[in-house]
Amino acid sequence: MSGETNERAADLIIVGGGVIGCSAAFYAAKRGLKVIVIDGGSVGGEASGAAAGMLGAQGEMLHGGPLFPLARRSRAMFPALVEELEALSGISVGYVNEGMLKPAFDGETRETLLAGAAFQRNEGERAEWLEPEEVLTMEPRLSRSLLGALYLPSDGQVSAPELTRAYVYAAKALGAAVREYEPALELLMDYGRCRGIRTPRKTYYGNEIVLACGAWASVWLNSQGLDSIESIPIKGECLMLQSAEPLITRTVFSRGCYLVPKRGNRTLIGATSYEGCTDRSLTVNGVQQLLNAACSVVPSVQQASWERGWTGIRPGTEDGLPVIGRHPQAEGLLAAYGHYRNGILLSPVTGELIAELAAGRSEEELGIGAFGFGRNAAGEQVKPKHSKEAAYP
Template sequence: MKSYDSIIIGGGVIGSTIAHCLAEQGLHVAILEKNEIASGASHAAAGLLGVQAEWDEYDPLYDMARKSRALFPKVAEKIREKTGIDIGYEAKGIYRIAHTEEEWQRIKEIRTWQIAAGEEAVLLSSEEVRKVEPNVSSEIVGAVYYPTDGHVLAPALTKGQALAAAASSAEIFEYTTVLQIVVKDEKVTGVQTTEGFFPCKQVCITTGAWSTPFLKQFNKNYGTYPVKGEVISLKSNRPLLKAPLFLKRFYIAPKRYGKYVIGATMEPHSFQEQVKASSVADILQRAFSILPALQDATWDRTWAGLRPESNEGRPYMEAHPTIQGLFVSTGHYRNGILLSPFVGEYMANKMVGNYVY
């Protein structure tokens, strides 16, 4: 079996981006994915780049998210040049809307600290919102518009990163389940898989909600768990929105070809990917109350994704303290798509810096 410098376990957006960044730095890389590239949470994600729309209060991830958002124009251009894939990057902003006076006061408070942090945040009354987005309900109290937020097509981004890695000589192995990370004398020597043994000097765990068995080699308390999110897509023959609407973990995102992605529910510790009829009813009810014109849209489809939350409430992005060549980057929860450009560069630089030739 051929030997690799670095093996990435998991072909989601985080793993594919790390692989791309490593391959561009000259390392011989393999991505091992138990299903298909972009078949998990990265396929299900709505692709919102909601740095300001998502963050209610400052934390260290906020700065990382800002830096990552700024990388997307370069990422979109590079993927298009190397693979021909259009990741659907749009920087038309996001509206965080308020349905009640309490929400209105809250988003104004959030706007204050974000402006202090150097971000743009435009306060809009209900009437001002409907001047730019006339289909939004008149019951909306107001909104804050974040002009530098945006969105992408998450599956296209993930597949684009993987194929861009392949264009830089990385190899992709789908339907290859990793059974064990093999360590000898405190050094990674390879991985045992359903397709045989893959020798390597480095391994990075990027297996999302399924990471816990591998993380036990890091720390007995480390682990990830799924937070199921159900999503709906509708189609409209006329444009209803220019930019996504965001309301307390709920969103309506206009996509290409007249599609509107709406969601999502939150169900911790569920690996069940079926969509409940009651969830569909709840999502549609909320969507119609925000954007009544959606009642005339037609059905497209529905699906569920499993967001990877960590036991620590923060992503794991580190090298093993004693095992040479063992790395992890998982548990990015709702923000894997958004954080992926920064995380890819960060982890690749960490791995290259620790590479033993």
């Protein structure tokens, strides 16, 4: 940094230790940049640690929009990324690539999924409509009342908490520093340029600052007198069950819930969606809603045993698109937030894009205008699906 000799000087200071901030740290450190990650709590302690870990580039997006190609690009990065992260960190991220099933239990959903399959195939993706007997051959514990299912062989899943930890350990192996339980209090500005971050303990100076603090990003920007694209907190509840044998072998994304098979004959069930809610309590209504939906999809859920339940606060935006880009009011300030329930999926591409921006490339060069603070016309094509019902795209 020009003229900076402070021992805490860095090329990149990342505010936020979730999966997005940690991915950015990893990709920046790979480029040889000196990186510091600052988080007010523990790394992965918010939405990243609560996520189901689905890599639903197709399952989450049955129609077009600017997010679809970005999601597919990010999903394609996972096989090589997982190998690299596990080698550097020694952490298994639980990568499973068995595909995703989206079953239909009524005619309207069947038609929606058939249309989605046609769109996906037209975009060059694998998407197969399966009749009931074919579905039950793959997943015999599914309800016999289904009318068929859309099978997306390329969608997979990971363990979200382990992926976040792997990013952190890999980044540290490459020289990054991590400061937990150290909240960012203030941006240090000098004639319109960000110079660093002040915390209760220290002042950190850097060439570029990355704001990656999830659902609280816009609140933090506004507290610094800067405009923002609003980050909307969206509470979600998840459950973990255990059974003597696996209930399912691949992710099942249905109306009212999704079921994700995990290690040790565990099944993750998620997730409710309450826009604007930051209360972290696990509600009886939410648990009942998810269990009823799961039992209607996989009846043998009723014989499983309860392991635990938890909540997380996802970061949404009004137009349903993440924010990835430079802040127009503060030179040297980058932002990466608002990924809603696709933070795990989009973590590789977001981290890589932030590293590219930090290395001097422009949003125009990277083709990410739809995700910047300017929000071009393409960014208006996708609207959010934030409701008080269990999420279903």
